[in-house]
Amino acid sequence: MTNCVLCKDELKPEEGQLIWRGDDCRIILVNDSDLPGFCRVIWNRHAAEMTDLTYGEREHLMTLVFAVEEAVRHVMHPDKVNIAALGNMVPHIHWHVIPRFKDDAFYPGSAWSSRAQETPKSILESRKQKAQQLPAAIKAAIASLA
Known part of the structure; x- marks a missing residue:
């Protein structure tokens, strides 16, 4: 598919940071x-739906999603972790793993809901500092799968 934002390998700094790359994910x-x-x-x-993947590919992908969830829980200590695969806007398989807190801007709605409250800047800054530990924690979680 042309112009798919998730097919491109380049990532702009404002979009985020590449933590890990394997042959498939x-x-x-x-x-x-x-x-x-x-x-x-x-x-x-590029694939739009989970059923476009083989059973082995699905298992591999979900193993990585769960490794990321485990690392997010360990590092961020959220009240809840949301895992979502929507693909409505970008029909390319991708899973969102989102630490959620009762004081986050969208709680109790989804991360794509309207803002419900403002999180104090000091709390957001503390969470940003914790998130800097995620690359190492995610890489370690994936390494332990081997």
């Missing part, structure tokens, strides 16, 4: 000022 730490620790697990090859 890559993991991005999304640059989201309201939701520090938000990660995206992206299937490298």
Whole structure:
């Protein structure tokens, strides 16, 4: 598919940071000022639906999603982790792994809801500092899968 934003290998700094890349998937730490620790697990090859993948590919992808979730829980200590695969705007398989807190801007709605409240800047800054530990934690979680 042409012009798919998730098919491109280049990542602008304002979009986030590439944490890990394998033959089939890559993991991005999304640059989201309201939701520090938000990660995206992206299937490298363009495919719109999970059923476009083989059973083995699906298992591999979900193993990575769960490794990211585990690292996010360990590092960020969220009240909840949201895992979502929507693809309505970008029909390319990708999973969102989002640490959620009762005081985040969108709680209790989804990360794509209207703002419900303002998180104090000091709390957001603390979460941004924690999120800097995610690349190492995610790489370690993936390394432990081997």
